[in-house]
Amino acid sequence: MLRFEHIGMKYKTLTGYTEALIDVNFDINDGEFVTVLGPSGCGKSTFLFIGTGLTQPTSGKVLLDGKEITKPVKEVGFVFQDHLLLEWRTVLNNIMIQGEFRNLDKNITKVKAMELIRQVGLEGFENKYPWELSGGMQQRVSICRALVHEPQLLMMDEPYGALDALTREQMRVDLEKMWMQKKNTILFVTHDIDEAILLADKVVILTPRPGRVKEIVPVDLPRPRNMAVKESGEFLALRKRITEIFTEMGILNED
Amino acid sequence: MKNEKARADGGQKSRQIRWLKFLNSLKESMPSIFSVGGVIVFWEILVRFFEIPSYILPSPSESVLAIVQYWSAIKSNMLTTLYEIGVGFGATVIISIPIATLISYSRVFEKTLYPFMVFLQLIPKVAIGPLFVVWFGFGSMPKILMVFLLSFFPLLMDTVAGLKSLNGRLYYMARTMSESEWKFYWKIKLPNALPSIFSGLKTSISMATVGAVVAEFLGSDSGLGYLLLRANGDINTKLLFAILIVLCLMGMVFFEIVELAERKLIPWHVSQRVTDKKAR
Known part of the structure; x- marks a missing residue:
């Protein structure tokens, strides 16, 4: 279980301090899919960085299975906003780097990498270079890299932000399918309301900067969430509710 | 079958x-x-x-024939020059990449070194040449030093630039995988800098030849620079042109060697990709 306790984050700037996060509290249970939804610049990414120990919060603490995180945690896979593939490595070798850094057995990692490549539909592309792939394919490779060591916790920082709507939808469906098989814990940051609802077991809504938890909305829609779910009354009601929260916070204006 | x-x-x-x-x-x-x-x-x-008399301007055919005619003199002096370039440039490669690495990691180190680098960049290095003769005599040492001095900075600067031009998020990505700084440097930072390092090497190798010839001008009893001065003194202009041709060829060969290494080592880089001609 990952627990955020009274997390606060301040940045030093030229004119003084900017507060990015104030008193953020919530829990992520094992095997849970949690999305963090908030407007641009509300400290969503900071949140993931704190959750993996890449950044230390200025106040409060993060507990992973009861232990406080003080340095980067290892049981994690991280998917960044940009794919961050190394242009001198092929698709396969970009995934293999995870094993090289962690000193994992090369042959086993390779078998797992090839299996992941097959699962995300990139068979035959394993020896291509990143620049030979489309944006969606690049992000798929980046997801494979984050999964190849089979981490219990997967952090995703607006991974589909740079993709077109059609690719996004496909990636969402694929991610859900994968998660339903693996049942790992996923913390997924997004600014897309539909995406947040359709992926999540619960949606954590953050306020504009400085970010606080505005509300935690449980999502109890049947999985897999296909077209029928997207048109169901429950989904539309959830969307309406979240949209209202944003309107109330002054992020969405009706007129 | x-x-x-x-x-x-x-x-x-x-x-x-x-x-x-x-x-x-x-x-x-x-x-x-x-x-x-x-x-x-x-x-x-x-x-x-x-x-036109050949002591003013020899024809290309005369110059090429002069290479054949004076081959034994050219060859032995060329070996001297090649040796000076080899050692000086080798020292450049061995020394500048580690120093660039230190600079890319430490602000303090960079600030400490910076004044000296600016000073050494600004001073006309050829002007220190006579001083080298006073210090090290007429042997190969002052030439090697001059080669090193001229070729060192282009490579250092480009390597530093290459090592610093890294997407900052890659550092975080590496941190989620391992704490090893060495792995980050060896598998991400250095390969990422290779294109810049190669562009530095190309500038460096051209400067190395200049350094060797200039140092030989200043005081020497062998080397192509020395032979060039002698040919000039004898008004043997066709030998002078022959030497110039040899120097050009040497420079081209060096450059090709660097380019070949570049093609082998960074086939993935934009500059090496086989692309549509219209796109260029």
């Missing part, structure tokens, strides 16, 4: 491809061949038509 046939077909195909590539590169270099060839022919005609 089937495999063998496929392999034979593959072999033939790759031979065909190589031939086509060769023809294509020939076609690509046609304009260069014509422009350079044109200038040489024009020069030859000019010298012959106006009967």
